[in-house]
Amino acid sequence: MxxxxxxxxxxxxxxxxxxxxxxxxxxxxxxxxxxxxxxxxxxxxxxxxxxxxxxxxxxxxxxxxxxxxxxxxTGELEGVSYEEITYEGYAAGGVAVLVECVTDNTNRTVGEVRHAFSKHGGNLGTDGSVNYLFNRLGVLSYAPGSDEEQIMDAALEAGADDVLVEDDGSIEVITSFQDYLSVVEAMKAAELKPDNAEITMRATTEVEVSVEDGQKLLNFLDFLEDLDDTQNVYSNADIPAEAYE
Missing domain, CATH: 1.10.10.200 (Integrase, N-terminal zinc-binding domain)
Structure with missing residues (x-):
């Protein structure tokens, strides 16, 4: 594999x-x-x-x-009124996908998202159809070769929920949504600034896909990312590293 x-x-x-x-x-x-x-x-x-x-x-x-x-x-200047909306569905192969959008025209947005799913062999679902598969949390990522012991000690002291060492040697510090900012600040203070830090939706269970299917899925996710009203796109796919090459 x-x-x-x-x-x-x-x-x-x-x-x-x-x-x-x-x-x-x-x-x-x-x-x-x-x-x-x-x-x-x-x-x-x-x-x-x-x-x-x-x-x-x-x-x-x-x-x-x-x-x-x-x-x-806050009304000090005239601006556009935006609405947040999340679309849920499945990509080809049964991969769950969440698309977070911010729009001033929901009819336009849902049409574009529905077209994206159908164009790539997926199906747009109803509210709640896949959202239950994801949790909102904070993730601080460190590149392969980072000092595992230092990061683990500092993260746990800062109140992080978990520290994960991936097969490729990269390290993830997991926090609750509420504690994310305080943990990031504590890690920076300990001179352990993460290479990437974000609030994200992380799947509770992942679906492994092949390199070929992973490449197709990445094309679909990139297509969704390119839509004007898209803010974030998440999936529960475990994509092989080779698919990104």
Whole structure:
């Protein structure tokens, strides 16, 4: 069986995001808008907004853009009204897929998502059809060759839920959604800044796929990522590292 690697998946997504810097800014802008609209414009009392600002800083988004998005959300400037919606379905081979979208036109968005599923041999499902297979949590990722003992000691002291060492030597620190920011800050303070850190939806059980099916699935997931209203795409596929090559 081909080797499987979460680190390969992370690198694949980062390369795709770097190639679409403008779209990354659009997604962060929408996240800033929704976070500020729901919880107010003060990041000290709004954890979701604080997380969105962290994303903006990591992507080198101009400070003026961040402040403008927050002001539009809080009514200080005129802005667009966005709605969050999650679509659930299955890709070919029974792989569960979640597509988180932020849109100002739900009819347009559902049409585009439904077309993507049918075009790639999948099926769009009903609310709750696959969501139960995923948990929202924080993941801090370290490249193969990182100091396992140091990371484990610091992570557990910071309040992380678990530390996983993958077959390829990469390391994942798992946190609850609520503790994510405090754990990231503690790891940085310990001079153990992660190579990648995010709030994500992680499947409770995974479906192994072949290299060929993995390549087809990646094409489908990339297609979904490219839709204008897409924020995040998740699946429960365990994709072989060779599929990313």
């Amino acid at each position: 081909a080797g499987h690697s979460k680190w390969a998946n992370i690198q694949h997504r980062k390369k795709a995001q770097d190639a679409k810097r403008g779209k990354v800014f659009t997604r962060i802008n929408r996240e800033l808008t929704i976070a500020a609209r729901e919880g107010g414009g003060d990041p000290d009392s709004n954890p979701r907004l604080r997380l969105a600002i962290e994303k903006a800083n990591a992507a080198n988004m101009p400070k003026d853009n961040v402040e403008r998005a927050i002001k539009k959300a």
